[in-house]
Amino acid sequence: MSIDLSTPETEGAASPTGPFAALREQLLTAADEFAGDTAAVPEILAGIVDDVDRALRERLEIFPVCHHSPASALAMARRLREKRPTVVYLELCEDLRPLVDELRNCRLPVALQAFASELDGFPSGWSPLSVVAPVTEASAEYQAIAYALETPGVELVLVDRSTDHVFQWLREDRASGARTAEGGSGRSGPDGAVSPEPPEEAALHGDAVGIEIGDLRPRFAELEAHLLHHGKVRHWSEWWDQYVERPLAGADYDTYRQVMVLIGSLFRRLRPERPEHDARDEDRERYMWTRIREHLAASGADPAGCVYVCGAFHAASRVEEFGLAAEAPPYEISPRTATSWRYGLIPSSHSAIEAQFGLAQGAVSIAATAWDRALGTHRVTPFRLRGQKSGGARSGGTRSGGRSARGRAAGPAGPAPAADRLSGFLGTPPPPDGLDEEELLGWCVDIVRLSRRNGYLASTADAIAVYETSILLAGMRGRDRPTPYDFEDAAVTCVEKDAVPGRRDVRRLCEILLGGDRVGSVGYAALPPLAKDVLDRLAPLGVSLTTRTRQRALLDLEAAPELRPCSDLLWVLRRLLGDVARPVMGARRLGERSIQESWDLDIGRNQRAIVELGYEGVSIEQVLEQRLRRDAWARNATAAAVLEGVEEAILYLGGGRLADELGARAVELLAAERTVDHAPRVLRQVRRLLAHYHATEPELPRWCEAFVTAGYAHYCTLLPTAFADEDTGVRQVGAMFGFLFGMESLALSLGCDHTQLELAVRQAHPEAPEKVALLWAAKSRLGLLTLDELRERAAELLANPLVIPAFPRYLSGFVQALESVPTLAPFVVEVLSRAFADLPDRVLLPWLPKLITTLRADGGGLLPTLVREAGRTFPATLPALDGWVPPWSEERAAAAPVGSGRADSGPAGPVAELLAAAPATCDAVAALLGHDAGWRPVEPAAGEVGALLARHPESAEAVARLLTAGRSGS
Structure with a gap:
């Protein structure tokens, strides 16, 4: 593995007499002492100092952040109140800007989503494309968004590449054919360890590509392992919380900026050389600086009154386009493809963010708890969108960010001249943070209570053991006070013991205790028209459709016929989304309609799926129609599948024109098929459809007649080949005969030739x-x-x-x-x-x-x-x-003896007995039809009656003469 150690000569490098000269000299001396003759270490350390100095001397203020970091959110809230910028440049996909205004109608966390199902310019196997950018309350990006939207005269500009460019820059994995993940989606590593059964909310983002602001994590596996080992922590989230989050939570703004740029530069320089990843990162930086310069030129804004919010990794950029004074030629941005993108908001959750970005399970929940605690500790008033539903513990008592910003006097236009704060921060241990006994005791008591509720045999002694073990682990790991991670480890050790009696293990209970997996929701006003239409049409059911618990709906369609539209909509939802609407009682089949139905509705928990349906149409019936058409005209469509689509069009959309179009498509596909693999499905479907049309229509549709005639000729043609083909099973051939013999009368009436079937059978060997x-x-x-x-x-x-x-x-x-x-x-x-x-x-x-x-x-x-x-x-x-x-x-x-008399030559039965009892009537009907009855003596039916008649033929003839005379007399 090779490491990128290059330090290009860039404009504005740190001078020996600059503010960081002392730190630079100190680092170079340490490098010479410990590294010996190796020139790489001094070069790396000097380059880091150069990156920090370069970022701080930039005329446009750069605000480095880490995604979902309470320390970054605190620093952002402080800086925005102090500086009051008029333009905020934010590292986020530029085409997501219209969605930002809808955040005030949601409860965080939610995710901004771009979705495309009809691709033009991308491989068809990638469909559907989906990009999500989750937003939490304890994040710097939310503070910037809330400030910009709630403060008059402030403009929010998103400068990152569009979602279309996200997929343009993704390369296709040549081995598996799958697209490469972006922004940490699906990343593996030490933080990738999750519980055997992750929470259900972890799948809220589906397989969407995640976009995060500030991916600050080493891309050098050996470096990360080294930090985890010497930091005495289990995963990266714990290391970051212990050594970066907590020390920076109360730091001043200059210290925060310098430390974040330092970390970004360190991780950037200590990474393997991967041309694809490096080029993508640098292209993003060129893209953002290009958009910033374009906006400044078009708006005439003063860079001193602007702030650029980006990840600390990008703040240490070394591209030629970096900075407003860059003299590099303009970066040429490629045009977007013709793919049509749809945008909306979907619910998110802490566990979904953790799963998508490779964080430790519970890391975002712990960060949210730290954010709520830090607001009171440091007396920071956060920004919040007006009307925003709070998703955290501090639901009240917080002033609106907009009112607070307008009520204060304007702060300084830019940061103070850069001073060396790194030397003091790196050389001084953080101030001791004493043990909060009350908080730790509360955790220990609550975890025992939760454990008992979930089947654990926990007691007060376990609470004491968790308390003491937490303090012991913190001391072993060199900490002044136990962190939530120490508490989790102690609880697992003292409470879980050997087995998990219930559905949740102790670590999951700790996550619930320390903040829980908060799940956001999208408000009604921010939903697409289709989702609003679904909620409006289901309102007569009288159940809560926004709650995340399963609701039971009872429909008496005979007593309340006004609920039939609700039933129709629920069946369409069942067809499109599966268990979102699950019927407990009732069915919908051809020729059947339930008079009572019972449904389990899970709409609130599956809000994301309904929102994504809204990207495909304005009504749910339109989406179903489009999907039926798409499936019917797909490359792998079969006649059997299209016939199922015809049945669904009749059941859910009333049939009509759509059913006729799909039926005509089924005729085309059947005539073009060269195998009979789907013959059983075709036979089953066409029988049901013919029975339906015979019962409900005065005559068959034209496509049904065409399908029967085409199927008769098609299966007659393929019959000899199917008999000889070893890959064709007996079920398929039996279904062919079922179609030919079952539809023969209809096919012959429509002009088919019976001789074709006989020839096909004779040719089969x-x-x-x-x-x-x-x-x-x-x-x-x-x-x-x-x-x-x-x-x-x-x-x-x-x-x-x-x-x-x-x-x-x-x-x-x-x-x-x-x-x-x-x-x-x-x-x-x-x-x-x-x-x-x-x-x-x-x-x-x-x-x-x-x-x-x-x-x-x-x-x-x-x-x-x-x-x-x-x-x-x-x-x-x-x-x-x-x-x-x-x-x-x-x-x-x-x-059975042989007798004489008039009898039917066929098998004994009611028909034969009737004909034998009334031969004259049979002769008259035969004469009318132009036939001779052809009575001849045959063996009588076996049995006691037949034997008796055979032994006494005279008596039988006498009785017959009496019956004949009686009929003639009457």
Whole structure:
């Protein structure tokens, strides 16, 4: 690993006689003493001093900050009240400026978001693009925003690159194809350790790229590990709180500026050489200085009355464009792409900020607690937007920043001449901060109480142990007083012990105790039109839609029909956002409408998802329509998926024109498909849609007729190929036959040719056993194979020892045939029964498990049909089973005597009995139809009645003559 040690010769370097000459000489002497002949260390130390001097001598006042730092927020509040600048330049994406005014309608923390789903100029795989910039109350950027918006005559200018440029500058990871994270999003490191089950609020930002003001963390892993080891801390957030936050909280402004620039310069110089990262950082600095100079030239503002708020890392910049006096040629800013960006505010939380920027869990909550405590300790009045809902503990008693700023006299226009404050700060230990026993005792008592509520066996003795252990850990780590991190470690050691009895561990309980995971919310006035429309339309439900707890809504649609629009909206929300609206009772399917519904609503907790829907349209129905169209015309769209879209258009949008357009698209996709992988879904969907249209419309839509005719020709064409293709399963081929045989009458009435199906079946020559059985069933359905021939082939399979192991696969094919030939169910029951009756146990038992798994995998949906047929075939009681003779057995056929008379040649049943009882009527109907009835003597129906008639034919003829005479007389 190489380190960037270069120190370019820049204008305005620290002179040997400047204010930092003594510090420079002291550092160089120490470097010569400890580093020996190595020239790198003196060069680095001298360069750091040069960076500090250069930043402080800049005519435009540079205010270095660290993101979500209470010390930076305190220094910002003090400096703004003292200087009263007229222009505030802020390091934030310039196109987010309109969102800043809406912060007063929200409860912090919230995040400014830019969102794009339709990309133009970026890879399609990146969609959707999302950028968030979280804002907390304990941050310097919020203090600057509140001051600028609440003080008349003050202009707030955002100078960082636009969100479009954020993604322009991101490079695509060549290995995985994923975009590189920006601004610490997804960063790994010592602070990346989180609990096994992070809070639900940690996902509030989703996978958005995070933009932060002041990413101040070493980019040199060895340096960070060295600082953590010698600082006796576990992670970077604790080190920063101990060695920077607390000493700078009460420091004067000059000391604060010099220390922050010093840290930024140190981390900037001690970093590995990464051309991509270095170039991106420098481009950001060139971009910001270019925008600052453009604004000063256009507005004519006096730089002495302005302040530039940026990260301490960028305050130590060494680019040629740095400063207003830079003579470098103008930096050329590339144009934005044609991507259409939508902007809005989304809720954020402390845990979401920690997860996105790689901070230790609880770090932002501890910073918020430190901010509230520091306001009272240092007597600082913070700036706050008028009407802002407080998200912290100090909800009252704070004066408005705008009124306070207007009420004071104007302060100095710029900072005092730079003086060396670093020497005293670096050479003097911080003033001792005594132990606040009352605060620590309160923590110890409260953590025991919380632990008992969450299932821990904690007692007063544990509170005492936590107190003493906290003091002990602080002493071991060289601290005058225990920090919240010492308290957390002591509580985990003394209370958690071996196991976690509940959902929260002790460290999570400490975070709740020390400030909790504050979750922000976006006010109604700051919501996009779609989110407002959702809340307005659901208002008749009478439940609180803004609370973060789950709400139960009961809808009696028969007694209160005015709630039907609410029901329609909830079903659309369910379709788009999943568990945001979850039905407990009620369903919406074709042909069904519930009269009562019960819903669990989680809208307040999922405000971000509803806000992002507002980026796609002005109403939720418009968003659903756009998504259905987008999915239908996507590159990977299939006919089955588009048919599901047709069903959703009918269910949620009333069908109409949209359903017809999607149906026409489904016809195009079906005709273009070259595989039958989705045939089962197509069959299932088209059956439901045809049943719906038959029940609700006087005639079928044109696209339905076109789909049936196109599907008939399409599946006839692909049938021989599907039989021969090894990758095509038996379920797909069975679904093809289900479509062809089930839609045949409609297809033939629309002009299709039945001969095409017969030719396709004759051309099929499968080799797989299940497909062979399916082909036999199809031939029996077409009349190309009689039932007796089918029985003979099944008997040959059972009689062949070489085929017996594969017999379950044949049976699977017969079961799949029930989809298209349901009349084959008695035959399948017969074949299965013969197998169990004829095969010996030594043959039957080995393939029985395979039979079960095969039927479950291939014919799970058709097994109920087989079971019902078996229930009709076999006797219902156990005693009747002893004398029961199967209808397909040879003994039963031999017991049926041959008789004479007029009888139906088909199987016995009610129809056959009716025809036999009234032959004259049958003859008359046949004559009207132009056919001869064709009565001929056949075997009478088996049974006791048939045997009796066969033994006494004279009696039967006499009864027939009496019945004939009776009918003629009447």
